[in-house]
Amino acid sequence: MNTHAHEADMAATTPGSFQGPDAQGRVQLSGDWTLAHATRLERALAALSAREAGVQRIDAQALGKVDTAGASLLLQLAGGAGLEQFDALAPRHARLLAAVAQADAEPLPAPVREGVGDFIAGIGAAVLAIWRDALRLVSFLGLLLATLPRVLVSPQRWRVAPWVVQIHQTGLNAVPIIALLTFLVGAVVAFLGATILREFGATLYTVDLIAFSFLREFGVLLTAIMVAGRSGSAFTAQLGSMKSREEIDAIRTLGMDPVQVLVVPRALALLVSLPLLTVLAMLSGILGGAVVCALALDISPMMYFSRIHDTLEVRHFWVGMSKAPLFALMIALIGCLEGFKVAGSAESVGKHTTSSVVQSIFVVILIDALAAVFFMEMGW
Amino acid sequence: MSAVVEQAREAVVRVRGMRNQFGTQVVHENLDLDLHRGEILGVVGGSGSGKSVLMRSIIGLNRAAAGSVQLFGEDVGPMSQAQRQRLDRRCGVLFQYGALFSSLSVAENIQVPMRELGGLSVPMMQRLAALKLALAGLPAGAGEKFPSQLSGGMIKRAALARALALDAELLFLDEPTAGLDPIGAAAFDQLILTLRDSLGLTVFLITHDLDTLHTICDRVAVLSQKRVLVADTLDNVARHPDRWIQDYFHGPRGRAAQLTASTQAGVVTP
Numbered sequence: 001m002n003t004h005a006h007e008a009d010m011a012a013t014t015p016g017s018f019q020g021p022d023a024q025g026r027v028q029l030s031g032d033w034t035l036a037h038a039t040r041l042e043r044a045l046a047a048l049s050a051r052e053a054g055v056q057r058i059d060a061q062a063l064g065k066v067d068t069a070g071a072s073l074l075l076q077l078a079g080g081a082g083l084e085q086f087d088a089l090a091p092r093h094a095r096l097l098a099a100v101a102q103a104d105a106e107p108l109p110a111p112v113r114e115g116v117g118d119f120i121a122g123i124g125a126a127v128l129a130i131w132r133d134a135l136r137l138v139s140f141l142g143l144l145l146a147t148l149p150r151v152l153v154s155p156q157r158w159r160v161a162p163w164v165v166q167i168h169q170t171g172l173n174a175v176p177i178i179a180l181l182t183f184l185v186g187a188v189v190a191f192l193g194a195t196i197l198r199e200f201g202a203t204l205y206t207v208d209l210i211a212f213s214f215l216r217e218f219g220v221l222l223t224a225i226m227v228a229g230r231s232g233s234a235f236t237a238q239l240g241s242m243k244s245r246e247e248i249d250a251i252r253t254l255g256m257d258p259v260q261v262l263v264v265p266r267a268l269a270l271l272v273s274l275p276l277l278t279v280l281a282m283l284s285g286i287l288g289g290a291v292v293c294a295l296a297l298d299i300s301p302m303m304y305f306s307r308i309h310d311t312l313e314v315r316h317f318w319v320g321m322s323k324a325p326l327f328a329l330m331i332a333l334i335g336c337l338e339g340f341k342v343a344g345s346a347e348s349v350g351k352h353t354t355s356s357v358v359q360s361i362f363v364v365i366l367i368d369a370l371a372a373v374f375f376m377e378m379g380w
Numbered sequence: 381m382s383a384v385v386e387q388a389r390e391a392v393v394r395v396r397g398m399r400n401q402f403g404t405q406v407v408h409e410n411l412d413l414d415l416h417r418g419e420i421l422g423v424v425g426g427s428g429s430g431k432s433v434l435m436r437s438i439i440g441l442n443r444a445a446a447g448s449v450q451l452f453g454e455d456v457g458p459m460s461q462a463q464r465q466r467l468d469r470r471c472g473v474l475f476q477y478g479a480l481f482s483s484l485s486v487a488e489n490i491q492v493p494m495r496e497l498g499g500l501s502v503p504m505m506q507r508l509a510a511l512k513l514a515l516a517g518l519p520a521g522a523g524e525k526f527p528s529q530l531s532g533g534m535i536k537r538a539a540l541a542r543a544l545a546l547d548a549e550l551l552f553l554d555e556p557t558a559g560l561d562p563i564g565a566a567a568f569d570q571l572i573l574t575l576r577d578s579l580g581l582t583v584f585l586i587t588h589d590l591d592t593l594h595t596i597c598d599r600v601a602v603l604s605q606k607r608v609l610v611a612d613t614l615d616n617v618a619r620h621p622d623r624w625i626q627d628y629f630h631g632p633r634g635r636a637a638q639l640t641a642s643t644q645a646g647v648v649t650p
Contacts, residue, residue, distance in 0.1 A: 035508075039504060041506050072508070109523070375629070
């Protein structure tokens with residue numbers, strides 16, 4: 001029923017058109033001058049002005065519906081003389097044309113085209129932006145390190161509830177995903193090791209490989225990357241939307257320090273949860289290796305763990321663990337700083353969240369590489 | 381007699397027996413409302429009386445638990461998605477905070493519905509965007525700005541320009557003058573009035589602004605006790621014995637607005 005009405009509706013719209021101008025420069029309008037027919041009418045008008053035919057009078061007797069798009073085109077047809085040129089214009093059309101003529105739209109400024117110079121300038125700007133970002137990160141680190149002791153020495157400034165909430169969100173809630181992930185990576189490393197070491201008849205060394213790599217590198221690295229993706233991004237999005245809704249300004253005007261209120265609890269929470277998650281990741285990775293060893297390599301769990309116990313020194317554990325607080329600090333720092341950089345739009349929140357994750361993973365891997373060189377030189 | 385007049389006018393929006401409910405909280409119960417072609421209907425009511433919910437139910441953002449809504453004489457209940465979208469194009473909505481897309485410039489915001497409609501050339505869209513900007517009373521330079529760079533009043537005007545992008549016949553305004561200074565608010569009222577007269581719009585206007593009610597609204601609908609308590613000309617509504625209405629129109633602010641309106645009328649008449 002409605003569909004029929006709709007079709008009848010469409011049929012009732014007669015496309016707008018015009019005849020002429022004739023020898024006296026008279027133009028006959030007909031049909032509906034509406035948005036639906038705007039493109040066709042615009043082309044017809046362009047063709048008309050190309051012919052340079054003088055339009056003297058416009059007869060609006062048979063003019064149907066008109067909307068603002070049509071009115072704008074009609075005024076273009078009329079040229080400079082505007083409303084004066086129309087004959088038999090219905091009052092409602094006259095009102096509309098007058099309003100559109102009065103609005104007298106200046107054309108929108110044309111978009112600026114980019115040249116080679118702009119491209120090179122863009123590269124320079126990008127390099128400068130990286131430099132500025134690095135400076136800001138360092139100064140933000142300084143700010144946090146200056147704030148931390150002040151907070152820690154006065155117990156009335158401890159924000160226990162937000163701190164615990166953050167530990168819950170960044171630590172406890174991440175347990176399943178990190179345990180699963182590292183378990184699987186442990187299993188994969190076991191398979192890899194087994195495949196290569198079997199050729200040398202050294203299958204048992206698979207155990208060393210797994211335990212070694214997870215204690216020193218994989219446990220903390222995988223955890224840090226997961227936390228950067230999970231919690232670093234969350235920090236940026238939380239602080240970013242607070243920033244764009246002026247909540248951070250509100251904190252300032254209430255006489256509080258946003259770093260103390262927002263950054264310190266998050267940083268302290270990551271400093272607790274990331275090391276704990278790292279321990280979990282180490283255990284879970286070693287467990288994943290144990291399962292593969294038991295099922296595919298005929299190394300019984302008993303043998304597996306006694307091998308670890310006999311050959312592995314505890315310093316490897318500490319080498320891995322020593323990196324965890326550093327990673328935690330950097331992830332919290334970058335996440336919060338990017339959040340503070342958010343300006344206004346929803347797009348900005350997205351951009352800085354992406355940037356936060358990319359930067360923290362980059363920094364984590366960079367620190368890890370430097371640390372590996374350091375520990376090797378030290379012989380730890 | 382008034383019934384005869386009512387019948388003669390085409391109801392662009394016709395709500396019958398609407399019921400809205402969130403959980404156990406009933407917002408509307410058996411609500412009826414008519415909006416006639418070419419009129420500006422002011423919708424007032426206390427905070428939480430469901431003005432915005434009513435608007436959202438009419439424009440289809442919220443599905444009423446019961447009752448019917450007719451837009452342009454068609455019942456929207458059994459409509460297909462495509463039919464609904466065709467009707468949506470005839471409606472323009474100005475949200476309370478503008479709801480401009482923050483990642484697009486103002487001109488791009490206005491062009492969004494045109495692009496979606498398709499078939500328009502880029503120069504044509506540019507030209508129409510410039511026209512809508514000018515109609516909404518913004519300078520052409522505002523077109524390339526982003527919403528975060530605009531003042532509150534400019535955001536409202538830009539959002540109005542977007543609502544008018546496809547030449548909507550029916551305009552929904554949610555507190556258009558809230559947050560504007562009195563001069564800006566008065567200018568915005570005049571803008572709505574001018575656009576209604578020149579473009580032949582029908583306007584559904586939610587407001588708390590008594591000046592707006594006095595200066596531009598043809599009729600006022602009062603939302604109270606979960607329904608439209610009364611919908612009539614301002615003078616008739618103000619005479620309604622309901623306690624809330626009396627407080628609303630005859631409180632200190634109501635009297636001040638009335639006074640301003642009558643002085644303004646006095647200036648215009650001679």
